[in-house]
Amino acid sequence: MEEFNASKPIYLQLADRINRQIVSKELKAGEKLPSVRDMGIKYSVNPNTIQRTYSELEREGILEAKRGQGTFVTEQEARLVELRDNLKQEQILLFVQVMQEMGYSSLEMISGLKDHLNKLDIGDE
Structure with a gap:
Protein backbone atom coordinates (compact mmCIF):
# COMPACT_ATOMS: atom_id res chain seq x y z
CA MET A 1 0.00 0.00 0.00
CA GLU A 2 1.17 3.53 -0.77
CA GLU A 3 2.24 5.76 2.07
CA PHE A 4 0.83 9.23 2.66
CA ASN A 5 2.90 12.40 2.55
CA ALA A 6 2.84 14.20 5.91
CA SER A 7 2.97 17.64 4.26
CA LYS A 8 -0.46 17.39 2.60
CA PRO A 9 -3.83 16.44 4.15
CA ILE A 10 -4.70 12.78 3.58
CA TYR A 11 -8.14 13.59 2.16
CA LEU A 12 -6.51 15.70 -0.57
CA GLN A 13 -3.98 12.95 -1.33
CA LEU A 14 -6.86 10.51 -1.69
CA ALA A 15 -8.68 12.97 -3.96
CA ASP A 16 -5.55 13.17 -6.12
CA ARG A 17 -5.41 9.37 -6.33
CA ILE A 18 -9.05 9.15 -7.37
CA ASN A 19 -8.53 11.90 -9.96
CA ARG A 20 -5.54 10.03 -11.42
CA GLN A 21 -7.58 6.81 -11.53
CA ILE A 22 -10.31 8.66 -13.45
CA VAL A 23 -7.88 10.26 -15.90
CA SER A 24 -6.13 6.92 -16.52
CA VAL A 36 -16.93 5.19 2.51
CA ARG A 37 -16.40 2.30 4.92
CA ASP A 38 -14.82 -0.03 2.33
CA MET A 39 -12.56 2.75 1.01
CA GLY A 40 -11.49 3.53 4.59
CA ILE A 41 -10.51 -0.10 5.08
CA LYS A 42 -8.65 -0.20 1.75
CA TYR A 43 -6.50 2.83 2.62
CA SER A 44 -6.41 2.23 6.41
CA VAL A 45 -7.93 5.63 7.16
CA GLU A 64 -21.87 12.54 -7.79
CA ALA A 65 -23.65 11.13 -4.76
CA LYS A 66 -26.95 9.40 -5.49
CA ARG A 67 -29.09 9.00 -2.40
CA GLY A 68 -29.42 5.37 -1.42
CA GLN A 69 -27.19 4.20 -4.29
CA GLY A 70 -23.70 5.44 -3.51
CA THR A 71 -21.06 7.69 -5.00
CA PHE A 72 -20.29 7.66 -8.72
CA VAL A 73 -17.79 9.19 -11.14
CA THR A 74 -19.52 11.99 -13.02
CA GLU A 75 -20.69 11.28 -16.56
CA GLN A 76 -20.23 14.93 -17.57
CA GLU A 77 -17.65 14.53 -20.32
CA ALA A 78 -16.69 18.22 -20.28
CA ARG A 79 -15.82 18.02 -16.59
CA LEU A 80 -13.69 14.90 -17.16
CA VAL A 81 -11.84 16.56 -20.06
CA GLU A 82 -11.22 19.59 -17.83
CA LEU A 83 -9.90 17.32 -15.05
CA ARG A 84 -7.51 15.59 -17.47
CA ASP A 85 -6.20 18.93 -18.74
CA ASN A 86 -5.80 20.31 -15.21
CA LEU A 87 -3.76 17.29 -14.10
CA LYS A 88 -1.56 17.61 -17.18
CA GLN A 89 -0.94 21.30 -16.47
CA GLU A 90 -0.10 20.58 -12.81
CA GLN A 91 2.48 17.97 -13.82
CA ILE A 92 4.02 20.25 -16.46
CA LEU A 93 4.25 23.10 -13.93
CA LEU A 94 5.92 20.83 -11.38
CA PHE A 95 8.38 19.50 -13.98
CA VAL A 96 9.29 23.00 -15.18
CA GLN A 97 9.73 24.34 -11.63
CA VAL A 98 12.08 21.50 -10.67
CA MET A 99 14.08 21.83 -13.88
CA GLN A 100 14.36 25.62 -13.46
CA GLU A 101 15.56 25.14 -9.87
CA MET A 102 18.31 22.91 -11.24
CA GLY A 103 19.26 25.61 -13.75
CA TYR A 104 17.92 24.16 -16.99
CA SER A 105 16.76 26.51 -19.76
CA SER A 106 13.50 26.09 -21.66
CA LEU A 107 15.42 24.80 -24.69
CA HIS A 116 13.32 10.95 -23.66
CA LEU A 117 10.12 10.48 -25.67
CA ASN A 118 12.07 9.35 -28.73
CA LYS A 119 13.85 6.70 -26.61
CA LEU A 120 10.43 5.49 -25.45
CA ASP A 121 9.25 5.65 -29.08
CA ILE A 122 6.15 7.64 -28.16
CA GLY A 123 7.07 10.92 -29.83
CA ASP A 124 4.41 12.33 -32.12
CA GLU A 125 6.73 13.86 -34.67
Missing part, protein backbone atom coordinates in the same frame (compact mmCIF):
# COMPACT_ATOMS: atom_id res chain seq x y z
CA LYS A 25 -9.56 5.31 -17.08
CA GLU A 26 -9.00 2.91 -14.15
CA LEU A 27 -12.26 4.48 -12.93
CA LYS A 28 -14.72 5.15 -15.74
CA ALA A 29 -17.46 7.75 -16.13
CA GLY A 30 -20.55 6.61 -14.25
CA GLU A 31 -18.68 3.95 -12.28
CA LYS A 32 -19.64 3.42 -8.65
CA LEU A 33 -16.94 3.99 -6.05
CA PRO A 34 -16.50 1.77 -3.00
CA SER A 35 -18.51 2.75 0.08
CA ASN A 46 -10.93 6.80 9.14
CA PRO A 47 -14.21 6.71 7.15
CA ASN A 48 -14.65 10.42 8.00
CA THR A 49 -11.52 11.11 5.94
CA ILE A 50 -13.00 9.25 2.98
CA GLN A 51 -16.28 11.15 3.39
CA ARG A 52 -14.32 14.41 3.29
CA THR A 53 -12.52 13.21 0.13
CA TYR A 54 -15.79 12.27 -1.56
CA SER A 55 -17.41 15.56 -0.50
CA GLU A 56 -14.49 17.57 -1.91
CA LEU A 57 -14.68 15.73 -5.24
CA GLU A 58 -18.46 16.21 -5.33
CA ARG A 59 -17.97 19.92 -4.77
CA GLU A 60 -15.54 19.94 -7.71
CA GLY A 61 -18.05 18.10 -9.91
CA ILE A 62 -15.87 14.99 -10.28
CA LEU A 63 -18.09 12.68 -8.21
CA GLU A 108 17.30 22.25 -22.57
CA MET A 109 13.99 21.04 -21.09
CA ILE A 110 12.36 20.68 -24.51
CA SER A 111 15.41 18.93 -25.95
CA GLY A 112 15.63 16.55 -22.99
CA LEU A 113 11.92 15.77 -23.15
CA LYS A 114 12.07 15.10 -26.90
CA ASP A 115 15.09 12.83 -26.44
